Amino acid sequence: MNKSRTQNSVLTIVTSGVRQGLTLMLTFVSRTIFIKILGAEYLGLNGLFTNILSILALSELGIGSAISFYLYKPIAEKNIERIKSLMVFYKKCYRIVGGMILVLGSAIIPILPKVVNFDQDLPVNLYVIYFLYLLNTASSYLFFAYKQALVTANQEQYKIEKISIYFTFINCIVDILILIIFRDYYIYLIFKFLLVLTKNFVIAVKIDKEYPYIKEKTYVPITKTEMRLFFKDIGSVSLFRIGSVLFNTTDNIIISILLGTIVVGYYSNYYMIISQITMIVGIIIKAFSAGIGNVIAKESKTKQFKIYTQLDILIFVITTICATCLFQLLNSFIKLWLGGVNKDYILSQPVVLFLCINFYFDMTTQIANSFREASGNFETGKSLQLIGGIVNIILSIILGKLFGLAGIFVATIIVKGLITVTPFLMKVSRDVFGFGKWKLLKRYYFNILILIISLLSTWIIGYKFHMRGIIDFCIECAISCIVPMVIIFIVYKNNHEMQELIHRFYKKKG
Template identity: 35%
Template structure:
């Protein structure tokens, strides 16, 4: 057990170091991109990333299904089964890579449809083709990543990914400063993927020489693909549609600006994801060996913790994001406080929903395919209607509406019933209580804030303001949540199962 815990801590540490380093370099890269090439080119890059995400939907979650199919045979050293599963994965990923390459070339002729206000030059078309090629290459070595992760070699994978990304970012920054080359950035991204492919191939040949490619195929891999596909499609519509709609109906400049806000948003979510990576397996083991009554108690404790985390993160994001964008990119790229508020709502929901998702998945609740479909439809319909009236804010409001109806309403009610044997009354009690605590925490925090505001002149005063506001919201949150018995249990360090 001690070895497993040390291994887990090491994995978290490696993940954290590379995440922080690549995020910091990413902020510098975005800044230099805006300075030397302009916000429109940044918008084009972010838009292309979202379009490529739609092309990647063709994999239908095959990597997750194959990983599940590899766990047992790898543990039991069942080489025949490993050969079949890996051969199946390799065959599918080659087909996916070819599909992306072919359809990516076809989309080149329709790029003007997605962009409202700039001319599609040959330079932009070549960059798009470079990004298509890069995505196709990632699927060629995707089979290796799935195999290595299934075999508990995720530290190796993270080191390779993190190291190559850091080197690539450094070269991209140098290229921007020295040559201001848009196409050069695309070439470096492709070279990064090729380098990863070479490293993974060498490691595979060295460590997995026992694997022999066979014509046999593992049909069980496709068993859960239908459910996985619906969840992936919904996630794609919810999280990878905004920039396409903004580019089509607002402007590519707003895409670049909003994407910069999203970059901060996603960095926060990545850091939360590291914590999730630790909590999820622990929760899974707990669920497997405890009653639903005890599981529900654990959910309440962790749910309280994540609500507090969401409150602190959202409060700091709302109060610091505008000044950060001003220092980072320039004051002309600051969105209105109203827009920042809408983004903050989605950030709060994005963090607070994580625990429910963990308990839902670890309880084996995967067949709710209508929830993701409903979430995707509501999000897209409201976004495409509201963007015509409210522009960028309309797109964000569309996401908020789908989040409130499905993520904060339908999904938790269903999970309460399936995972905890609890009804809608229990849902109302828990979420109603939390809503009251959240309201009072934000109300008091915003009221007291005016006494602690300092003038932000540079990054040093911004950091000082961040420290002050962090201490303030921590103090207010603790005071308000002392009302909650689950929070008091956490402070008293009582065992979760009691």
């Protein structure tokens, strides 16, 4: 029996949520052992090379987003031949991308010594370490990974999450054993690479069983006209992606050059926690994204906007609670976790505030972006991210030299707020939903006001418990969860979209 959009979304959220929760828990275990055995220098190197390779992944240029858009309709119509054609084309594109990553990644090897900035040299070969990271990134594009697009577009991500859960556990155990037994960074990275290959292969076998028709050799190649249209859409998506990457993956490089690679290691613990929370919220967004494509294909503009407002307020509630908890608890947690190792692992509270606001911006614009992509409005806002990304690099360097780490992150907040988020929401309001420019923007800035009230109220109430013992941390956790929920309830208890959303979930539960 076919499942509804909501049922598929909930299944994906539950299974992916279990996997991500396990990942978060096990990551802390392996990260703790990593720090105690290898230290902050290697942690900084890990963060730096990961960021460099994220920039190289720009070679993908939004092919995945464009293919997902083209898959929505044939999936809804059960057009197997069309799906086969797109998947073969997708496979060829990703093979090219993998090759480009290897070539471009190899080309920047000579400049590595200028980017890596330590007070003293590490007893490892930077070029070998970097090349292992490069192979890890390129292999995902060269082998199997393209098949996951079909599962995601079909809202059946839950079918492969069990495999991801198993490999999350295996990866953590292997990490710990390698670190304890060999205490060697080379062996650690080699095993990570082998596990990525194995995981992608196992998932590919599972997908082949679920969708056996994608293994068939007969297919109708897409036409040159379709290919031109496809690459036109990729051109629009790529500008958006380039800007996003310039925003989100250049900070570690700037930190390494201006402040030292070891500072990247200190920051990377905060980044790890925030990115794990980002992934958990992202699971919810991603689970609904394919459903959004289905809504765009079948429903009226009025129904589309109704569903948008429900999803928007859901993500707002989740993100506000998460941002409040992160702001209040991050330093308290880091002190309990690593404060005994080195007090330098604890960053200033203003830095934490800027990281949380950045997290809020990223999460709360994702539903609008999902509607933009699912509706095929790839032209909308395509240059905003690129312009913002370039300005962000320039401003981060200027403010980083003046104010250090806080200056780098406040630059991102200023640029996102003024150059990307505000005009982007105005364009989505007009192009996707056909309203005036201000409809989405007024909703968004009212929600930001509620976020500010939540952050201030929680800080005032929880300050006397901040960065103390384990009992105080537990009390701080309770305050950080309860205060934003109470504020949101008071403000939105009579909100129509909130009531509709609650009714929808109770209906499905019943």
